[in-house]
Amino acid sequence: MGQSGKTIILCCTMDTKSCEALYLKEQVEAFGHEVRIIDMGMKKPSPPGVFITQAQVAGLYYEQIVSSNIRSEAAAYMIKGLKSIVRQLYADGQLDGIMAIGGSGGTTMASAAMHELPLGVPKIVVTTMASGNTLPYVQGEDVLLLNPVVDIQNLNFLTEYILRQAAAVMNGMICCRPLERGKKKAIAITCFGVTTPCVDRCAGLLQEEGYEVLIFHARGSSGGKIMEKMIAEGHFCAVLDVTTTELADEVAGGIYSVGPRRLREAPAHGIPYIVVPGALEMINLGSEDTLQPAQKARTLYYHSPSSVKMRANGAEMKELGEIFIQRLQHSRPGMTKVIIPARGFSSVDMPGKVFSDPDANQIFINEVKYKMPSNVPVMIQDSHVNDRAFADVLVRELLRMMPKTQY
Amino acid sequence: MGQSGKTIILCCTMDTKSCEALYLKEQVEAFGHEVRIIDMGMKKPSPPGVFITQAQVAGLYYEQIVSSNIRSEAAAYMIKGLKSIVRQLYADGQLDGIMAIGGSGGTTMASAAMHELPLGVPKIVVTTMASGNTLPYVQGEDVLLLNPVVDIQNLNFLTEYILRQAAAVMNGMICCRPLERGKKKAIAITCFGVTTPCVDRCAGLLQEEGYEVLIFHARGSSGGKIMEKMIAEGHFCAVLDVTTTELADEVAGGIYSVGPRRLREAPAHGIPYIVVPGALEMINLGSEDTLQPAQKARTLYYHSPSSVKMRANGAEMKELGEIFIQRLQHSRPGMTKVIIPARGFSSVDMPGKVFSDPDANQIFINEVKYKMPSNVPVMIQDSHVNDRAFADVLVRELLRMMPKTQY
Numbered sequence: 001m002g003q004s005g006k007t008i009i010l011c012c013t014m015d016t017k018s019c020e021a022l023y024l025k026e027q028v029e030a031f032g033h034e035v036r037i038i039d040m041g042m043k044k045p046s047p048p049g050v051f052i053t054q055a056q057v058a059g060l061y062y063e064q065i066v067s068s069n070i071r072s073e074a075a076a077y078m079i080k081g082l083k084s085i086v087r088q089l090y091a092d093g094q095l096d097g098i099m100a101i102g103g104s105g106g107t108t109m110a111s112a113a114m115h116e117l118p119l120g121v122p123k124i125v126v127t128t129m130a131s132g133n134t135l136p137y138v139q140g141e142d143v144l145l146l147n148p149v150v151d152i153q154n155l156n157f158l159t160e161y162i163l164r165q166a167a168a169v170m171n172g173m174i175c176c177r178p179l180e181r182g183k184k185k186a187i188a189i190t191c192f193g194v195t196t197p198c199v200d201r202c203a204g205l206l207q208e209e210g211y212e213v214l215i216f217h218a219r220g221s222s223g224g225k226i227m228e229k230m231i232a233e234g235h236f237c238a239v240l241d242v243t244t245t246e247l248a249d250e251v252a253g254g255i256y257s258v259g260p261r262r263l264r265e266a267p268a269h270g271i272p273y274i275v276v277p278g279a280l281e282m283i284n285l286g287s288e289d290t291l292q293p294a295q296k297a298r299t300l301y302y303h304s305p306s307s308v309k310m311r312a313n314g315a316e317m318k319e320l321g322e323i324f325i326q327r328l329q330h331s332r333p334g335m336t337k338v339i340i341p342a343r344g345f346s347s348v349d350m351p352g353k354v355f356s357d358p359d360a361n362q363i364f365i366n367e368v369k370y371k372m373p374s375n376v377p378v379m380i381q382d383s384h385v386n387d388r389a390f391a392d393v394l395v396r397e398l399l400r401m402m403p404k405t406q407y
Numbered sequence: 408m409g410q411s412g413k414t415i416i417l418c419c420t421m422d423t424k425s426c427e428a429l430y431l432k433e434q435v436e437a438f439g440h441e442v443r444i445i446d447m448g449m450k451k452p453s454p455p456g457v458f459i460t461q462a463q464v465a466g467l468y469y470e471q472i473v474s475s476n477i478r479s480e481a482a483a484y485m486i487k488g489l490k491s492i493v494r495q496l497y498a499d500g501q502l503d504g505i506m507a508i509g510g511s512g513g514t515t516m517a518s519a520a521m522h523e524l525p526l527g528v529p530k531i532v533v534t535t536m537a538s539g540n541t542l543p544y545v546q547g548e549d550v551l552l553l554n555p556v557v558d559i560q561n562l563n564f565l566t567e568y569i570l571r572q573a574a575a576v577m578n579g580m581i582c583c584r585p586l587e588r589g590k591k592k593a594i595a596i597t598c599f600g601v602t603t604p605c606v607d608r609c610a611g612l613l614q615e616e617g618y619e620v621l622i623f624h625a626r627g628s629s630g631g632k633i634m635e636k637m638i639a640e641g642h643f644c645a646v647l648d649v650t651t652t653e654l655a656d657e658v659a660g661g662i663y664s665v666g667p668r669r670l671r672e673a674p675a676h677g678i679p680y681i682v683v684p685g686a687l688e689m690i691n692l693g694s695e696d697t698l699q700p701a702q703k704a705r706t707l708y709y710h711s712p713s714s715v716k717m718r719a720n721g722a723e724m725k726e727l728g729e730i731f732i733q734r735l736q737h738s739r740p741g742m743t744k745v746i747i748p749a750r751g752f753s754s755v756d757m758p759g760k761v762f763s764d765p766d767a768n769q770i771f772i773n774e775v776k777y778k779m780p781s782n783v784p785v786m787i788q789d790s791h792v793n794d795r796a797f798a799d800v801l802v803r804e805l806l807r808m809m810p811k812t813q814y
Contacts, residue, residue, distance in 0.1 A: 119556065120568065130552075131545035131629050138538035142556055142569075144576075145537075149526065149549055149633055156619040157593060158642075161527065161586040162549075165579075169551075172572075172579030179568040186564060212563040222538045226556055235565075 006033040006174050009089060011082065011100040011110040014050060015041035020101055020152050020159065024126075027167035028099070033174070036094075040082060040102075040109050042066075042074050057081040075105055079112045086113040090121065097122035097174045099166065101152055104129055107145075111137040118233050119226075120179030126152065126166050140222025141229075144169070186212040187398075188227050188236045190243040193303075194346035195278040199242050201391035206240075209399065218243040218279070220256035228258070231265035238272040240398055242385075245279035248312050251319050254284040263324070267331040272401035274394055275328065275338050277364060278385050279346040280320055281355055283310040301354045309348075314360045321367025333375040337397060340365055343384040350384055413440040413581050416496060418489065418507040418517040421457060422448035427508055427559050427566065431533075434574035435506070440581070443501075447489060447509075447516050449473075449481050464488040482512055486519045493520040497528065504529035504581045506573065508559055511536055514552075518544040525640050526633075527586030533559065533573050547629025548636075551576070593619040594805075595634050595643045597650040600710075601753035602685040606649050608798035613647075616806065625650040625686070627663035635665070638672035645679040647805055649792075652686035655719050658726050661691040670731070674738040679808035681801055682735065682745050684771060685792050686753040687727055688762055690717040708761045716755075721767045728774025740782040744804060747772055750791040757791055 008028055012021040014037070025035040036051035042065060046053035058065045061077035068074040089095040098117065100110030107127040114123040123143045130145035137143060146169065148162040187206055191199040203213040214236075216227040224246045231239060241263070249257040266273035282301075285291060285308045299311035312320065328336050344350040345361065365380060372378050379397070383390040415435055419428040421444070432442040443458035449472060453460035465472045468484035475481040496502040505524065507517030514534040521530040530550045537552035544550060553576065555569040594613055598606040610620040621643075623634040631653045638646060648670070657664040673680035689708075692698060692715045706718035719727065735743050751757040752768065772787060779785050786804070790797040 119565075122572075128547075128629060130541065131547045132542050133540045134537065134552075135539050138554055140535075140538045140554070140556065142554060144551070144553060145541075146551060147545055147547070147549060147629075149547065149629070150621050150623060153622055154620070156621055157587065158526075158621060161584075164583050165529075168579035168583040169576050170579075172575035172577075176571050176575040177568075180564065213561070214557050214563055214565060215560055216557060222535060222554075222556070 006096040007094055008033050008035045008170060008174070009038060009051075009086065009095050009098045010035050011038045011040050011098065011106070011113065012102070013041035013106050014039040014046055014054070015044040017101050017106075017152060018047060019155055020163065023155055023160065024099070024101065024163045024167060027164050028170055031167065031171040033171070038082065038085065040078060040106060042071075042078060052085060057085060071105065075109060079109050082109055082113040083116050087116045090117055095121070097170055098124075099170055100125045100127075101163075102127045102129075103151070107137050111139075111143055114143050115139060115141060119230060119235075122170060122173035124166055124170055124173075126162060135221060140220075140226045144173075185210075185237040186214055186235060187238045187240060188214050188216060188231065189240045190218045190224060190227065190278070191215045192218050192243045192245055192279045192282075192346070194282065194348055195243045195385055197347070197386040198276075198278065198391045198394070201388060202240055202242065202395050205391070205395040206398075209395075211237075218245050218256065219284075220246060220249075220258055223256065223258070224262050225258040228261050228265040231269060231271070234269070236271060238398055238402065239266045239274070240394060241266075241273065241275045242394070243278040244275065245282050245284065247320055247323055248280055248283045248316065251323070252283045252310070252312060252316050254310075255286055256284045260327075263327040267328055267336050270332050270335055272398060273331070273336045274398050274401075275324065275336065276385065276394065277320070277324075277340055277345050280364070281312045281317070281345045281349050281357065281361065283312055283316075285310055299354065299357075301348055309355075311355045311357060312360065314363045317360045317364040318367055321364045321371070324368050325372050328376050329373050331376050334377075334401065336376050337401065338368055338372065338376060338378045339394060339397060340368070340378065340380050341383050341385040341387070341390050342380050343382065343387070345385055347386055413503040414501055415440050415442045415577060415581070416445060416458075416493065416502050416505045417442050418445045418447050418505065418513070418520065419509070420448035420513050421446040421453055421461070422451040424508050424513075424559060425454060426562055427570065430562055430567065431506070431508065431570045431574060434571050435577055438574065438578040440578070445489065445492065447485060447513060449478075449485060459492060464492060478512065482516060486516050489516055489520040490523050494523045497524055502528070504577055505531075506577055507532045507534075508570075509534045509536075510558070514544050518546075518550055521550050522546060522548060526637060526642075529577060529580035531573055531577055531580075533569060542628065547627075547633045551580075592617075592644040593621055593642060594645045594647060595621050595623060595638065596647045597625045597631060597634065597685070598622045599625050599650045599652055599686045599689075599753070601689065601755055602650045602792055604754070604793040605683075605685065605798045605801070608795060609647055609649065609802050612798070612802040613805075616802075618644075625652050625663065626691075627653060627656075627665055630663065630665070631669050632665040635668050635672040638676060638678070641676070643678060645805055645809065646673045646681070647801060648673075648680065648682045649801070650685040651682065652689050652691065654727055654730055655687055655690045655723065658730070659690045659717070659719060659723050661717075662693055663691045667734075670734040674735055674743050677739050677742055679805060680738070680743045681805050681808075682731065682743065683792065683801065684727070684731075684747055684752050687771070688719045688724070688752045688756050688764070688768065690719055690723075692717055706761065706764075708755055716762075718762045718764060719767065721770045724767045724771040725774055728771045728778070731775050732779050735783050736780050738783050741784075741808065743783050744808065745775055745779065745783060745785045746801060746804060747775070747785065747787050748790050748792040748794070748797050749787050750789065750794070752792055754793055
């Protein structure tokens with residue numbers, strides 16, 4: 001069963017989980033694959049038979065790691081080494097899939113390294129962290145966490161069963177037809193509840209034109225962050241970035257901030273890119289009891305008990321304009337376009353609604369309109385983001401930007 | 408590839424995700440299995456080709472569900488129906504594995520039904536809930552959440568890849584050698600940081616005697632709750648319940664309460680059972696900012712920034728004694744024994760340590776000692792829970808309780 005010749009990298013702490021790691025290796029190899037162990041352990045030198053030793057992972061930082069009494073500090077060094085080794089193995093064609101066995105420390109290290117790999121490379125961690133908050137480990141990506149039910153502290157009927165399952169899961173995933181673009185060209189769109197009418201209409205029109213549409217909810221790791229990663233991996237022929245609210249969080253301390261990579265990958269890869277300030281006026285916070293006093297004094301919208309939204313003010317809108325310019329200004333001429341719906345950026349930003357504030361929006365508009373270099377055209381539309389006509393403009397403009405040789 | 412003849416149940420909302428469900432069905436069936444769909448959708452009647460329709464899931468509650476405007480209320484009825492159908496299919500040998508595709512609502516429904524099944528029946532949900540707090544869905548069990556990276560809203564190159572992966576994962580898991588008890592008999596032990604010396608010594612001694620030891624961290628769902636479930640499923644020949652702190656949480660509003668099933672399964676199944684008040688004086692709370700004013704006035708132990716412990720007072724210790732009696736009193740004579748370390752219940756409950764309170768402990772001891780019926784012997788040891796001698800007594804007594812025909 002299974003096709004042979006695949007190389008699976010297994011990350012584990014050989015100082016504490018060597019029996020379990022060797023059992024898992026044996027199970028995966030029974031499917032005809034080769035398993036190579038990377039030792040992430042920090043307490044003891046690696047035993048023989050390890051493909052990449054603890055000392056090799058530690059590299060230049062070996063002395064610091066061995067002498068550090070602060071576990072998280074030593075782990076940070078190990079993560080650095082692990083990431084670069086995993087990247088290198090993949091680049092050299094020596095990694096077809098990656099697995100790990102870990103407690104909270106091991107899972108943190110292994111999952112950080114897994115995020116260095118493209119989508120579609122099978123990634124499995126056997127960890128009790130699977131039952132709890134997985135966001136730090138999964139971060140919206142295709143990292144599969146398999147709950148061993150009990151802590152992996154020894155081999156017994158249950159841990160052996162779970163490790164057999166993990167091996168079978170890896171074999172299944174790695175023998176499966178890999179991730180590839182379909183025959184249709186694919187377009188990414190960013191979405192939020194408050195921009196859904198716009199997104200739905202755009203998606204429908206683009207599908208009618210023969211495109212596949214992938215919709216990313218702009219909620220941080222599993223939204224804009226993974227979309228930017230997929231753009232960089234070449235999965236899309238164009239991006240319709242209708243919902244850029246994550247930038248508001250970056251500017252004003254919201255929960256969906258994804259950092260400075262946002263907006264950058266499409267310009268960097270030279271694909272047609274339309275950027276819209278959809279929900280850009282909206283700073284996403286947590287539940288009411290997590291708000292700072294200064295935040296409580298601002299204009300708020302109670303979306304749900306766990307989700308309070310804060311209206312971006314003029315100063316923040318100005319800063320958002322600056323970010324648009326900074327990150328888009330080096331686009332290839334004609335490949336990036338900013339299209340602004342002057343009558344409101346979300347379903348709660350229109351006359352009579354809680355976030356209506358045309359003056360603040362105008363500060364953003366002026367910033368972008370007058371300061372964006374001419375290689376990035378800025379179109380101001382006299383419509384609301386959720387108007388049918390606005391979606392029609394977005395799709396028309398995007399199709400115009402497509403290379404003529406597309407089909 | 409794969410052995411044929413397996414029946415996979417696929418739970419999905421046919422009103423919103425029928426294309427995706429049918430694609431997944433096709434992929435799983437390509438491995439030679441049969442897939443039967445249960446429709447959890449609440450918006451539209453089931454289309455043809457569904458094995459169990461929405462109306463059959465709703466059953467007696469159909470009118471309430473169709474007329475309800477409160478989604479969570481309607482979902483609660485659907486969950487009730489789904490659970491009983493899934494239990495029945497399994498009992499009838501018509502369910503070898505179970506899968507689901509879901510958003511947050513679908514994942515809630517499907518995972519609740521999956522918890523009705525024994526450990527070792529493959530359970531997979533394709534859901535973006537995989538990247539976030541999975542505790543409500545996994546609850547420490549072997550429910551595998553597979554993150555589709557984007558919302559499953561249509562079929563595209565990415566969702567098709569993820570669904571192919573899910574099919575391959577199910578095939579791998581279901582063709583794998585199933586969960587079984589090993590040749591060694593297995594004993595469950597409950598553990599906590601503050602009782603680790605006792606647990607480690609007991610585990611070592613029992614392993615020397617030829618037993619497999621499974622250690623459960625007493626942290627709620629993935630601790631005592633899953634252990635009780637596994638006892639009920641017949642996985643253990645005996646239980647050494649060293650750490651009963653979850654009961655303190657049940658009595659005093661801690662975070663690891665697992666409800667009234669705790670302590671009950673071993674007596675119900677008549678296997679040798681030793682119960683110890685390890686860490687019973689410890690009520691487990693969350694981070695400091697989650698504490699009520701009344702809790703802040705109590706004796707506290709700051710275990711970590713996210714974990715504050717509160718000392719159980721005399722009234723609570725009395726109530727804990729009552730719970731011991733209520734839940735253990737119907738044990739078969741000689742099969743359950745309570746063994747109490749009179750010099751302290753955890754590493755922070757000893758002279759000079761923050762939770763030392765012999766008077767409060769004595770209230771518990773008196774309650775159990777004088778009111779427990781004679782079929783459940785109560786032994787008071789003049790030692791601390793982490794004393795070597797105490798662990799030796801636990802193991803000696805447990806071995807004495809084992810049926811003589813064991814080997």
